[in-house]
Amino acid sequence: MTIVLGIESSCDETGVGLVRLDGDGRLELLADEVASSVEQHARFGGVVPEVASRAHLEAMVPTMRRAFEVAGLKLSDVDAIAVTSGPGLAGALLVGVSAAKAYALSLGVPLYGANHLAGHVAADTLEHGPLPSPCLALLVSGGHSQLLRVDDLATRITEIGSTIDDAAGEAYDKVARVLGLPYPGGPPIDRAARRGNPRAIAFPRGLTGPRDAEYDFSFSGLKTAVARWVEARERDGEEVPLDDVAASFQEAVADVLTAKAVRAAERFDIGTMVVSGGVAANSRIKALAAERCAAAGITLRVPKPRLCTDNGAMVAALGAHLVAAGVEPSSLDLSATPGLPVSTVSV
Amino acid sequence: MLVLAVDTSTPAVTAGVLDLPADGPPTLLAERVTVDAKAHGELLTPHVRDALAAAGKALAEVDAVVCGTGPGPFTGLRAGMVTAAALGHALDRPVHPVCSLDAIAAEAPGDPLLVVTDARRREVYWAAYGPGGARTAGPDVVAPAELAGRLAELGVTRVAGARIFDFGLPVVGPEHPTPVGLVTAAAAVLRAGAEPGDLTPLYLRRPDAVEPGARKRVSRA
Known part of the structure; x- marks a missing residue:
């Protein structure tokens, strides 16, 4: 039995997770504490890196204390530490990495610099158990939109496609602003969309032409198309049908994400798909993924929303997989790597 | 200890x-x-x-x-x-x-002292210390020229810290x-054995962030 501590600070959530790895390879989640600075960013309409970094420093030790209290564990119970070393915001990552190194030195336990994106995939194993090999992962969040082939969570992850401009979550934030909805844009657009008609407006599906990159995404053009459509209505003095715009925008995002993901699974003959990241909490993306996976005979796995968004539990889970796979720990001169590629699961 | x-x-x-x-x-x-x-x-x-x-x-x-x-x-x-x-x-x-x-001042006891470090963006962090070593002004962040204009008022006769501006004073300390x-x-x-004070960073500057104004239109008027 191994207790793994996970630390996450790549964006605006300070996350501390504790996971128990049992002898038979099963994981149990013991604590998942998150301190978010999202409200401090709301008035700026997006994450302000310096504001996020300041919040991480303030929240790190208190969040750590809460996690141990919830788990009923002592710091000395920890057998290994995993920390997000990238990708993410440089100044934000540095807070978590520096803290993790100090804890690892003090407790005399191995340290693993872990990939944030691999962590999102690992989050699902906390809820649904081990992943078959291979599986396909669709990661959608405010900072990432990627299709990954996961042969081994601890050692072998390959990028199949990614966004060439905005992440899906970024498009939600920008469209929310056009519609006068609050930041972050995902939840209010999802709520409005449920009242609207998804076929009311035919917004463009990015990179779906015959010569376009088959597994890459683009959401920048969609965002601009929504803004143009809304502005044209306003110019003509017509009322903007907010619910229909939200539903039609959301349909375009969900359509492209799930169509490309299912096509990739079929092309590479992969029978299981994991959808994770903050945007995976979106109701339409989940529903359309379920519908299309069922039609294609693909097993769909989506962690509960709490595990989809950034947290320390997913990093602890990835750390447990690294320990179980016998991966070499990181050195204490580990540093943050803002552009860490997903193929580097641990550093 | x-x-x-x-x-x-x-x-x-x-x-x-x-x-x-x-x-x-x-x-x-x-x-x-x-x-x-x-x-x-x-x-x-x-x-x-x-x-x-x-x-x-x-x-x-x-x-x-x-x-x-x-x-x-x-x-x-x-x-x-x-x-x-x-x-x-x-x-x-x-x-x-x-x-x-x-900490820099603690290693340069004696006459009134100015301590400066590099704050980047053409500014310095600074504080002034009296003959007993107690801090008498600062910490603050300013342009060197502004600090130079305050030296007489601060009464400092020596400078310690970053070797970037000596303000015409003898350089001492680390x-x-x-x-x-x-x-x-x-x-x-x-x-x-006193209870430690708050472990709060002395940023002295606000984060660079501006609240967005009205949204820019994407279509031509």
């Missing part, structure tokens, strides 16, 4: 292990210092480990941690502060904050906060 001192408020990545006797100045047992403004996150914990090894001490023997709280460039400063906070938590030892400029300076500045609090 065995004290671990860290500071990352300047380009120096500093860790030291010291003995603070009941009376008199601290004795430096070992220190590790690298001057590299980009390496704070990478090197501080290895420096702590290596300084302890060189001193022949284990982390568990440390009685207290002293941490420079700036002012200093934000990202590097946070690396030191979160490291100190985590060490204190993991070891269950107090972490005592020290203004990093005070360039960066040292382990000895940090522990000297915290000595009274350490000896009294």
